[in-house]
Amino acid sequence: MAVIGFGYVGSCIAATLADRGFDVVGVDTDPRLIEELARGYCRFQEQGLADMIFRGVTTGRLRVTTDSAELASADVVLIAVGTPIREKGALADEQLRGACLELSRHLRQGQLVVLKSTVPPGTTRDVVLPLLEQSGLIGGVDFGLAFTPERLAEGTALAELRTFPIVAGGLEPDSTRDVAAFWHRVLGVEVIPLDSLESAEIVKLADNWWIDLNIALANELAKFCALYDVDVLDVIAAANTIPKGKGTVNILLPSVGVGGSCLTKDPWMVWRSARRRGVEILTAPAGREVNAGMPEYTAQLAIDELVKLGKNPATAKVAVLGLAFKNNTGDLRATPTRGVVETLVETGAQVRIFDPLVDVAHAEELFGITPAASLQEAVQDADCIAVLALHREFEDIDFAALPVARSCLLLDGRAYYSKEKIASLRRLGYLYQGIGRVGAPAAPDPHSYPVAPVSRLVEGPVAALYVESGS
Ligand SMILES: NC(=O)c1ccc[n+]([C@@H]2O[C@H](COP(=O)([O-])OP(=O)(O)OC[C@H]3O[C@@H](n4cnc5c(N)ncnc54)[C@H](O)[C@@H]3O)[C@@H](O)[C@H]2O)c1
CATH class of the missing domain: 3.40.50.720 (NAD(P)-binding Rossmann-like Domain)
Structure with a gap:
């Protein structure tokens, strides 16, 4: 063959x-x-x-x-x-x-x-x-x-x-x-x-249309839960317990966004194929729009949490761990992590990137940043560690041993840390925040940037971000 x-x-x-x-x-x-x-x-x-x-x-x-x-x-x-x-x-x-x-x-x-x-x-x-x-x-x-x-x-x-x-x-x-x-x-x-050929072709599109839209639901649910200080993972686990159809309700997980070569394109194939035959499909582009907005939402989450910690996002050191579009792959195609890095860089943050699975030259070209050679190098003095793809290599990180700055923010974009893990991170002095997760009331570092109204904290490009997010 x-x-x-x-x-x-x-x-x-x-x-x-x-x-x-x-x-x-x-x-x-x-x-x-x-x-x-x-x-x-x-x-x-x-x-x-x-x-x-x-x-x-x-x-x-x-x-x-x-x-x-x-x-x-x-x-x-x-x-x-x-x-x-x-x-x-x-x-x-x-x-x-x-x-x-x-x-x-x-x-x-x-x-x-x-x-x-x-x-x-x-x-x-x-x-x-x-x-x-x-x-x-x-x-x-x-x-x-x-x-x-x-x-x-x-x-x-x-x-x-x-x-x-x-x-x-x-x-x-x-x-x-x-x-x-x-x-x-x-x-x-x-x-x-x-x-027919067409029914098999549509099955593939139906699968990915459903997955992308379901993740969009999870992402909006996460934003919704955040308004009430409710952990979205608790809500999803409980919501998924009732029988529906041939299984149960099955809400997928929110994240930093959807990437890769399939989920980002297949809903558009549906939309365009229908449109060419005179039917306007609404859900496929809606899912795409929600998921495409998640990198910026994630970056803003990091910025807001840094401010709460009394750190200036415009000068903060951010270490991004995991650049690939999802856990346990080295694939950088349409990776949502790029949008996060771009937004953080626009605020003035000093962003370091690290991913043991991706091709270094490709990452450098895509992100415009030379990847760190090691985890230690990436997180040195970091004010924020953003885990955006939890590869196996990152599962057993010893956070106590990392040379990070005081009151380091741990932003969970795809790690889905358990409550026990979050509690242990807090005991180590980290502030935890995830997509739709319950943030921490961590004490700001008294030696760091003074907490002040956002409009006084930032100048230049970062100011625009605050205006947008505040509206
Ligand atoms: N990557 C995934 O997770 C995934 C999952 C399910 C379905 N798919 C679908 O499978 C298909 C392939 O995806 P992929 O991720 O493997 O793509 P890819 O870009 O990794 O691989 C495509 C390969 O085809 C080769 N190629 C291009 N033109 C050729 C030609 N004329 N003759 C011989 N080789 C040629 C390219 O050099 C490349 O190596 C796509 O339609 C994709 O949507 C991908």
Whole structure:
């Protein structure tokens, strides 16, 4: 079998299939990626992935190449190239078109082509099929064509690949049957056959539309709880106890924001696809708007808490731990942490950044700040530590041993520290604050910046922030 696009998704799928004993060739247009792998470097920070890739390479079950001629030898060709969007949901389909055109040059009778990349409904039928048919072969007659969305989440991708049910929609019944049989054979997971390509395409969008909107609900609930000094995690845990539908109410967790390559684009695909057919979808953009506002909300939370502590946000030292878009990945695509850092830098804060999982050069380029080489360096004399992605590496931080300033604020953007942990942090002299969590009435440091009305505290760009937040 072959996988076109050896990116985050393609590499996880290819390595998993090779690990399960199948011969897999990964075809990618990026020669640097192939060169990195050849010298033993894996750019994807997904637990267990690098080991699995190199195990596959060593046993010869997995090969990665730029040579698309290799596609001819595969019985099944999976397409997992990137499908980003342009402004508000228009598919940037260059990667997809390139992959299909290349495949059409090597397509042969009897092959099954399976699209994994997320696309607006109708793309497999209207874009992929005609490009493949440039081969002279006919879809559904000479070759099979199906869409089976990839629904894994970074950070837990490999386990999910082996357990999540796979949704499968074919061009015609034979393709649906063949793709269902394929996934059942290679992964042994439940397969849910659907009536059409479009139904399978929409399933993926429905999942992410729901997730993004649900997180938006959690984020607004967090803001709501903060008004009453109520811990949003208590509210969510209790609210989630009543049965509803086939499960219970299931409000997800609030956070510094939603990032990555999927949740930030898929709701826009929904919105645009509907609009092109004359229907205005309201919930998808609403979820996007709420979640896109969370980085600034988080930065403002830090600024407000620093002021309460008697520290001047315009000169404060802030250490941001975790730059990736979520816990336990090194992926910086659309990371909400960038908006937090930008807002803090605009206030004048001295921001240091640290994330052991991200590519240092990429982080430097994205944030305009050279990442600290170590946790100790990042938090030296910090007035605020903002934990914005709680990677495993950060789970056991010994806060007592950190060389922070007195009355250091611990801002919890995605750590969800327990009440016991928060109490222990307070005993160590930290002030804790999280998204929708109950803040601490910590005593201001008597030697630090005098608490005064905000308008007197700040000048320049930071003043504008206060005006906005105060309205
Ligand atoms: N990353 C995720 O968590 C995730 C989860 C579920 C679904 N998806 C979807 O899966 C798809 C892939 O996402 P990703 O995160 O792996 O993207 P990615 O950008 O990490 O990988 C895409 C890869 O395709 C390669 N490529 C581009 N054009 C090519 C061509 N013509 N031929 C061969 N290779 C080509 C690129 O070089 C790159 O390595 C997207 O549609 C995405 O929405 C991603």
